[in-house]
Amino acid sequence: MERRTELGEFLRTRRARLRPEDVGLPDYGGRRRVPGLRREELAQLAGVSAGYYTRLEQGQSPNASDAVLDAVARVLQLDDAERAHLHSLARPRPKARRRPRPEKLRPSAQILIDSLGDVPALVIGRHGDVLTWNRTAHALIAGHLPFDAPSHPQDRPNVARLVFLDPHTRELYADWRAKAKDTVADLRLSAGRFPEDPELTGLIGELTLRSVEFASLWAAHPVHSCVPQHNTREVRHPMVGSMTLYNELLELSHADGQRLAVFTAEPGSASAAALQLLSDLSAGEPLRHEPHTLAATEGPQREAPSPRRP
Known part of the structure; x- marks a missing residue:
């Protein structure tokens, strides 16, 4: 547009x-x-x-x-x-620039994610792509997708695609509508901040065509920044049940829009116990940089199409 x-x-x-x-x-x-x-x-x-x-x-x-x-x-x-x-x-549109390079994660950001241990944490790029996640974050928000997907730019899960096109994510958030509105509002802000980014433009076009709900929310022009922000999300996880989680979102310095997302629960609560159980269950997942085999991505649990591909 x-x-x-x-x-x-x-x-x-x-x-x-x-x-x-x-x-x-x-x-x-x-x-x-x-x-x-x-x-x-x-x-x-x-x-x-x-x-x-x-x-x-x-x-x-x-x-x-x-x-x-x-x-x-x-x-x-x-x-x-x-x-x-x-x-x-x-303001006037800036002169067209060269196609932006694929986003890369700073080694120190990966060390930060690894140091958080069982606490679900991930880094989200300027388009909403997941650049990395730890085992518990993967199990929490997208356990049906390959764990090493963020390591491959062409396969990276995207938060907006997950919210609007993935049935698992729709079931995960008890108040899906609020999550969807927040996602569109943040994407609107990114579009204003990175107007010449073809991948971002393509993502918006794809979601507009494939999701009536996205198109309706996009037309309402919601705008608000997700960083720095904290909110409470009610999730209904298929493995450990319902949880009330705190979500903190912080922008990484000098990282061109990359953000750190962390999920926690009230200490001593049933949600904290469920989150710990989820972490224990995820301990057997394959290592981040190990290539996943075809057998690991097929079967009944993979029947829902990946939100990354049309």
Whole structure:
């Protein structure tokens, strides 16, 4: 999608969610032709002309000042992540760069994952690809996939593909809808941050075509950063049952969007016991860099298609 088109859609969705009374304007009743604030109303509150705001929404004001963008963000009641996204979309698209190289994991990041022992931990790349995981994280979120898949760029599991295309993941999250919305919001932010990344563009196109739910959420233009963030997830694991897990997500420094995700449970709780049981059960998995055999990936437990391949 062209950047100016995406800017217009973003601003229109944010106008549509506000009512006149939300921003201190009188509501004279009657049916409004469009939901939410009118362009003229937003322009007046932001201190710009209606014509200027219209050009901004149409992507025809690439030199809009920070002050104008901040005024629009204030009227639209954008949060910090949405404000940053607006600034990103309103700027001219940078010149095309060479195709980005495949993501690589820093050796120190792998050492960090290994040092966490039984605590489920993984590193997620800028496209949502899993770059590495330990045994317990693999067993927790994608035990039906080969453990060494992150070692092969062409086979790396992708968080968004898992959420929207993999039936195992859909069953894993008790509140799948919340997880799906968070995934799309984070992907929106990544698309604004890496507009020239063809793999990211291809991923968005694929999910839009293959998942009606993704397409619907994407059209709503949710935006928020997943890092740094902590949340609580209710999961229903097929091996150890239901668990309440804390999920911490932190961005790795100087790693171009790579993030560390860690799952923990309340000490002494039934969830902690279930997580420890899962770790014990996963101890017999093949080593990370051992090639998996055909026999290990076939059979009844592999009947669901891999989310990595169409």
